[in-house]
Structure formats: structure tokens, C-alpha cells
Amino acid sequence: MKHCCNKMNFFIKESKLAIGYNAKFREYFIDLKNTDGKQLICFCPWCGSALPESLLDLWFDILEKQHNIDDPLHDRDKIPDDYKTDTWWKALN
Numbered sequence: 001m002k003h004c005c006n007k008m009n010f011f012i013k014e015s016k017l018a019i020g021y022n023a024k025f026r027e028y029f030i031d032l033k034n035t036d037g038k039q040l041i042c043f044c045p046w047c048g049s050a051l052p053e054s055l056l057d058l059w060f061d062i063l064e065k066q067h068n069i070d071d072p073l074h075d076r077d078k079i080p081d082d083y084k085t086d087t088w089w090k091a092l093n
């Protein structure tokens with residue numbers, strides 16, 4: 001199973017609710033109304049499981065230290081393909 005429970009799998013796949021998953025940063029979030037903002041969530045609303053920690057800081061860290069990309073949000077062309085999906089953190093284990 002990709003996520004913590006069937007309901008999480010279902011709603012992320014179906015996009016019927018404002019809940020989402022960013023595989024690149026391993027982040028679960030709820031879209032904020034009337035903005036592009038997102039609110040990260042720490043627990044599954046259905047089964048109550050603790051969701052894995054966001055890897056956002058680690059993503060910036062590794063790109064800076066191992067790939068010499070100081071500002072990946074403005075240097076998107078330099079980001080290796082593995083770092084645009086969940087491939088980079090799945091390879092860590």
C-alpha cells in the first residue's frame with residue numbers, strides 16, 4: 001500500500017478532497033481555500049496514523065551540499081531528475 005490506509009490511498013488518487021501528497025518532499029497537506037497555500041498535516045484524518053516527516057529541509061540540504069545548487073527553486077534546470085520525484089529519498093534507505 002502506498003499510503004497509510006485505503007482511504008488515504010483513495011482520496012489522494014481521486015483528488016476529490018483538498019488533501020494531497022507531494023512525493024518529492026514526502027509531504028501530506030490540505031489545500032487552503034482561495035490561495036495557492038498548503039497546510040501540512042502530521043496525522044492521517046481517517047486512520048490517525050502519524051504521517052512520515054517532511055523531507056523538504058533534507059532536499060534543500062542535499063542539493064546544496066552534494067550538487068552545489070544553492071537556490072533550487074530558481075535553478076530548476078539544474079535539479080537532477082531523481083530529485084523531482086520520490087526517487088532520491090527512496091534510494092537513501
Ligand SMILES: [Zn+2]
Nearest residue numbers: 004005044047
Ligand atoms: Zn490513514
